[in-house]
Amino acid sequence: MSLHHLNDALVRPRSARPGHGRYPRLAGLATATLVLAACGGGGGGGGEDDPAAAEAFPEGDITFVVPFSAGGPTDTVTRLVAEPIAEELGANIVVQNVEGAGGTIAAGEVAAANPDGYTVLMHHIGMSTAPSLYPDLPYAPLEDFEPLGLVTQVPMTIVARSDFEPQTMEELVTYLEENAEDVTLANAGIGAASHLCGLLLQDALGVELTEVPYEGTGPALTDLVAGEVDLMCDQTTNTTGQIQAGEIKAYAVTTPERVETLPDLPTTEEAGLEELQVGVWHGFYVPAGTPEGIREELSAAILSSLEDENVISQLGELGAAPFSQEEATPEAHRQLLEEQIELWQPIIEEAGVAAD
């Protein structure tokens, strides 16, 4: 109890001023240490079963931290669900974009934030690849966060310049096996979804293509349209328009089901590549030590937002769909995160792209 109080008394005043200096950089590390110390002494969860805290939640604005720029796919997804979540909780939600270092800056800040439920992180597949890409992370995804639930998975498409020889996914596989060293594979930078998908593609086929990294999807797609590079694997959000216009050629979509906006495009599974399954999954997190009652409230609101009609139709436009109620639970989220960390670690290590 005394430790609870210590935690409360020292940390509370900052949270009492919503939206203001919730995690100033200088104080960040100190707070983290303090909170961890308090948690450790208090038996593994600074105020885990504090019913009073959960009942009063939420009292002020909740901040959703997005680790990428406003207007990007992750930002869009966050703002889309933030609306029904805010309604459900009866609180204002402020969406903040904290960019940099593949999303690890934002994750580091949230990890060090007050575990009071007022600072929530949105992150995508990058949450599971960061430990392999950035060995000196100031946080551990599984230990320093509590997953709240999954939101959506944006499918990826395997695309090529319009005059690339192979016509179907089967032909592409044969072509890549025979001409691996002559094929260039574009991606949007280290750790980007297109980079991960490209690694998985090479891993699945057992080939090594010439990877050509770009600073973001825009320039990569531009060079693909211009025919400077041969191949790329990117999210439907980025590729659908170009595919429909015939500017680029599409071979397959990397999710178990076909996407509505590109009905003629087979899945990788249909094309005989079961192991090539990758989607950009998105989920919410709070810092470890957030009281269970508060987590439950947030999780419930996130789950219910996935049934919102506007959310479903807007995600559909992006070629994505919300996770089902069973798939989106905090438990399922934690399991997916664990699996994905394990999946990517050897692939990234083998590719030798760790940023150490």
Added chain:
Amino acid sequence: MELLNNLGLGFETAFTPINLLFAFIGVALGTAVGVLPGIGPTATIAMLLPITFGFEPVTSLIMLAGIYYGAQYGGSTTAILINLPGESSAAVTALDGHQMAKQGRAGPALATAALGSFFAGTVGTLALALFAEPISRAALLFGPAEYFSLVVLGLIASIALASGSVLKALAMIVLGLLLGTVGQDLYSGTPRFTFGMRELYSGLNFVSLAVGLFGVAEILRNLEGDITRSVMVQKVKNLWLTKDDFRRIRGPVLRGTGLGTALGVLPGAGHVLASFVSYSVEKRVSKRPEEFGRGAIEGVAAPESANNAAAQTQFVPLLTLGLPVSPIMALLLGAFIIQGIVPGPSVIDDEPELVWGLIASMWIGNFFLVLLNLPLIGLWVKMLTIPYRVLFPAIIAFASIGTYSIALNAFHVYAIAFFGILGYVLIKLGNEPAPLLLGFVLGPLLEEYLRRALIISDGDPSVFVTRPISLTLLILAAAAFAIAVLPSVRRKREVVFEEED
């Protein structure tokens, strides 16, 4: 005929009261954020994006685009008045613009920027309407090899940015190139010069660098003297251009517009290069190159026109191909997606009123900008009479707020302090910050394109000379270099220096 129909449709869309209103709000906001040091259009659009969710798609894009080209106008204001460029293109304007302000000619400098920008904006918009499709296809002819050669040309042309010693200018370019290498290597993921700070993984922030090197360093230098009097200007001579001024800016505005229109279409480097290259061109063709860097009105007219023309034609690849050429265009692409419009080459056919409405609104927006900015000149110039002891803390405060807002990260604010001190030391050593800034902006592009071209060619360096566009650019670069180091030119430089001493 089709063009007239399209433009008709565009103006019909843009002239609805709501769209006119938001075009005005957009350019007014853009001017404001351009004027406030530090806050750039990227941060502003990112912040305002969410409130446009409820708008009609065309209204939302009209406003966001207005912020962008409005900021191009506003950015030159602070560059001229207080030597504080908010983005790379305005850094060039600061060179002569601020000197003009110091000589009491802030009015004509601002008027030149406004008029040049309006003319260039009109031409750029017209080019966008007339030739969008062919120029976007032409832009696709530029592969990594061509971009590399273009950046080489830009770097060599940038020697002209310095008004002093060629050697010192080269040293500054190299220092800029080195600072540009900070961050995670794009190709291997290896962090370079990050000293374990993850904030440095994405590299040094341009705004921090520019605000520090130009703004803060200038303030430190001004504070050396007696700060109770206004150190900014001696005496405001006139607010408007003289007949002679008009004669002098005609050529630079035309050439700047042409260069900007062409270069703006190119992804990545185009927009940045436009103002730098146009400045170098003017300095070359001028009969009085020695005036550049000391308050030559041509040095304001050319880059301002180039930068605004490029701001319009930057939209070409976005609207015709659905491909963003810069971070701001990527944000606008995000706005399309949020509005439920799948970006791509079909947008121009599927959503004609959106695309043409946006194009028409750009001309209207440019017109608003002139209406808004010309009367403001008097006010801005008055600002210079604010006592410096009041003005400089305000400048620093606004710059810090603006820089913080970019990524909500205090690290970028500390970086301002660091570069402010570095800038001061450099000034004391007789170096100029402009070539450093160019090296910083172009260095990473140079490396990126060089390595990409070589990766794609499988390590064969002949791609740079076997591709005709690349070869042409390299020949131009060689010629520019020859002129820069030609003995006669150098002698002229020395003469200038002796005069100054």
